[in-house]
Amino acid sequence: xxxxxxxxxxxxxxxxxxxxxxxxxxxxxxxxxxxxxxxxxxxxxxxxxxxxxxxxxxxxxxxxxxxxxxxxxxxxxxxxxxxxxxxxxxxxxxx
Amino acid sequence: xxxxxxxxxxxxxxxxxxxxxxxxxxxxxxxxxxxxxxxxxxxxxxxxxxxxxxxxxxxxxxxxxxxxxxxxxxxxxxxxxxxxxxxxxxxxxxxxxxxxxxxxxxxxxxxxxxxxxxxxxxxxxxxxxxxxxxxxxxxxxxxxxxxxxxxxxxxxxxxxxxxxxxxxxxxxxxxxxxxxxxxxxxxxxxxxxxxxxxxxxxxxxxxxxxxxxxxxxxxxxxxxxxxxxxxxxxxxxxxxxxxxxxxxxxxxxxxxxxxxxxxxxxxxxxxxxxxxxxxxxxxxxxxxxxxxxxxxxxxxxxxxxxxxxxxxxxxxxxxxxxxxxxxxxxxxxxxxxxxxxxxxxxxxxxxxxxxxxxxxxxxxxxxxxxxxxxxxxxxxxxxxxxxxxxxxxxxxxxxxxxxxxxxxxxxxxxxxxxxxxxxxxxxxxxxxxxxxxxxxxxxxxxxxxxxxxxxxxxxxxxxxxxxxxxxxxxxxxxxxx
Numbered sequence: 001x002x003x004x005x006x007x008x009x010x011x012x013x014x015x016x017x018x019x020x021x022x023x024x025x026x027x028x029x030x031x032x033x034x035x036x037x038x039x040x041x042x043x044x045x046x047x048x049x050x051x052x053x054x055x056x057x058x059x060x061x062x063x064x065x066x067x068x069x070x071x072x073x074x075x076x077x078x079x080x081x082x083x084x085x086x087x088x089x090x091x092x093x094x095x
Numbered sequence: 096x097x098x099x100x101x102x103x104x105x106x107x108x109x110x111x112x113x114x115x116x117x118x119x120x121x122x123x124x125x126x127x128x129x130x131x132x133x134x135x136x137x138x139x140x141x142x143x144x145x146x147x148x149x150x151x152x153x154x155x156x157x158x159x160x161x162x163x164x165x166x167x168x169x170x171x172x173x174x175x176x177x178x179x180x181x182x183x184x185x186x187x188x189x190x191x192x193x194x195x196x197x198x199x200x201x202x203x204x205x206x207x208x209x210x211x212x213x214x215x216x217x218x219x220x221x222x223x224x225x226x227x228x229x230x231x232x233x234x235x236x237x238x239x240x241x242x243x244x245x246x247x248x249x250x251x252x253x254x255x256x257x258x259x260x261x262x263x264x265x266x267x268x269x270x271x272x273x274x275x276x277x278x279x280x281x282x283x284x285x286x287x288x289x290x291x292x293x294x295x296x297x298x299x300x301x302x303x304x305x306x307x308x309x310x311x312x313x314x315x316x317x318x319x320x321x322x323x324x325x326x327x328x329x330x331x332x333x334x335x336x337x338x339x340x341x342x343x344x345x346x347x348x349x350x351x352x353x354x355x356x357x358x359x360x361x362x363x364x365x366x367x368x369x370x371x372x373x374x375x376x377x378x379x380x381x382x383x384x385x386x387x388x389x390x391x392x393x394x395x396x397x398x399x400x401x402x403x404x405x406x407x408x409x410x411x412x413x414x415x416x417x418x419x420x421x422x423x424x425x426x427x428x429x430x431x432x433x434x435x436x437x438x439x440x441x442x443x444x445x446x447x448x449x450x451x452x453x454x455x456x457x458x459x460x461x462x463x464x465x466x467x468x469x470x471x472x473x474x475x476x477x478x479x480x481x482x483x484x485x486x487x488x489x490x491x492x493x494x495x496x497x498x499x500x501x502x503x504x505x506x507x508x509x510x511x512x513x514x515x516x517x518x519x520x521x522x523x524x525x526x527x528x529x530x531x532x533x534x535x536x537x538x539x540x541x542x543x544x545x546x547x548x549x550x551x552x553x554x555x556x557x558x559x560x561x562x563x564x565x566x567x568x569x570x571x572x573x574x575x576x
Contacts, residue, residue, distance in 0.1 A: 003140035068119030087236035
C-alpha cells in the first residue's frame with residue numbers, strides 16, 4: 001500500500017507541519033515504506049491474541065482525590081511571550 | 096412529507112471531585128484565571144498524568160445506575176486536535192475500552208408513557224481550557240483552570256424521537272447524577288452540557304438521514320428549542336429537494352436558530368491511539384460489587400417507595416422524587432406532620448408556587464422543611480384552616496417567624512370551643528329569622544342546598560376562624576330547632 005502526495009499534505013496539516021515540495025516527496029516515500037512494513041506484519045496470524053494497549057505488564061496506579069498543588073500562576077506565566085490579567089495571550093483563533 | 100426525527104445525545108457531566116482528573120490542582124468554578132493549573136494541565140513536556148481514584152469510583156457508580164456493563168479493563172486514548180486551549184495537542188479520553196459499556200434508561204414522559212433509551216457507553220475524559228475572544232484585539236486569552244477537569248461523557252443510542260423525549264431523558268440523567276452526588280448538576284456553570292445529534296427521515300423509512308450535531312447546549316429549555324428549530328431547518332431543506340450537510344452547528348438562544356460552526360473540509364480526524372502515559376485501568380469484581388452495594392436510592396426507586404409507603408399517586412411520586420433536594424424536603428416535612436398526602440399537596444402546591452414566583456430552588460427555600468412541617472401540623476390538628484395556612488406561609492416566607500409564632504401573634508387560631516360556636520350561630524339565626532323559617536319549611540334536598548348560606552354567614556362573622564368541621568354539624572342541629 002502506498003500513499004499519494006495529497007495524503008501526505010493532509011497528515012502534515014493535521015499535525016500542523018509546514019512541508020516543502022521536496023519534503024512531501026520524501027515523506028511520501030518513507031511513509032509508504034512504513035505502511036508496507038505494517039502490511040507485512042498484518043499477515044501474521046493473531047487469532048486469540050488480545051490487542052495490546054501498553055507493552056508494560058502493569059496496571060494503572062490511582063491517586064487519592066486530594067488537592068496537592070498550589071497556585072503557581074506567576075511562575076507559569078513568566079514563560080509565556082504575552083500575558084494579560086492572568087491569561088495567556090495567543091494569536092486570535094476565530095475569524 | 097411526514098418526517099420522523101432521530102436524536103442521539105452526548106451529555107458531558109462534570110464530576111464533582113476535589114482535584115483534577117490527572118493532576119492535584121483544585122477544581123472549582125469562578126477561580127481567577129490560571130490559578131488552578133499544574134505542569135500537567137499546561138501540557139509541559141515531561142509532566143505525567145496520574146489518574147484520580149474518585150473519578151473512577153464516580154464513573155462506576157453511574158454505570159450501575161443505568162444498568163450498564165462495567166469495563167473491567169478500560170484504556171485511555173489520545174484524541175488529537177489543535178486548539179490553543181488544549182496545550183498538549185490531544186485530549187485524554189477513552190475510545191475502544193470505556194469505563195461504562197452498554198446500558199439503558201426508561202424515560203417517563205409528561206403524558207405518562209414510558210420509552211427505553213439505550214446508552215451506548217459512558218467514558219471518562221478531561222475537559223479543555225477556556226478561550227476568551229472578546230477582550231483582545233487580534234489576540235485570544237487562554238484560561239487553563241478548566242483543563243483536566245474530569246468529565247463523564249454519556250452517549251445515547253439514536254433512540255430518541257422527539258424534543259420532549261430528549262428533555263425528559265436529559266432531566267433523568269441530571270436527576271441520577273445529582274442523586275448519586277457525582278455532579279452538582281449546575282447547567283448554568285457548565286457542569287452539564289449536551290451535544291445533540293439530529294437527523295430526519297421519511298416516516299417508515301429504516302435508513303437514517305444525514306445528521307448534524309448541535310454542540311454545547313446548556314439548559315433544558317434550550318435543548319428543547321434547539322431541537323425544534325433544527326427540525327424545522329432540516330425539513331425546509333429536504334422539502335425543497337436539498338441535502339443536509341453533515342456538520343457541527345451552534346445554537347444561538349437569542350436568535351433561536353442554529354448556525355454552522357465547522358465546515359466539512361475540517362471534518363474531524365482525531366487519530367485516536369492508546370495513551371502511552373497511562374496504563375490500562377483494571378478493576379476487581381469485589382471493587383465493582385462494593386460500589387453497587389453502596390449506591391444511594393435512585394430517583395426511580397424513590398418514586399416507587401413513595402407510591403408504596405405513602406400511597407401517593409404515580410404522578411405525585413415522580414414529581415416529588417425528581418430532584419434529591421425536593422425529595423429530601425418532602426420527607427423531612429413528612430417526618431414532622433406524618434401525613435403524606437397533606438405534605439405532598441402542600442409541597443407541590445403552595446411551596447412550589449412560592450418557589451417559582453421567587454425563582455428559587457427548593458435548596459434555597461426561605462422556609463425550611465422542618466418549619467414547613469410544623470405549619471402543616473397546625474393544618475392537620477385544625478388550629479388553622481387551609482386558607483389561613485396560606486397566609487401564615489406567606490408570612491413565614493417573609494421571615495416573620497415560625498408558624499406557631501405567627502398564628503399566636505396575629506390571633507389566627509380557629510375557634511374550636513363548642514360554646515363559642517353555638518353562641519355565634521345563635522346570633523346568625525336570630526339575625527336571619529326569615530331564612531330560618533324558610534329552611535324549616537323545606538324538604539331535605541332543598542335544606543342541603545340552603546345550609547351553605549348559613550355556613551357562609553358564620554364564617555364571615557368569625558373572620559374565617561371558625562372550624563368548618565365543627566360548624567357544619569352544630570349548625571345542622573340548631574337549624575332543626
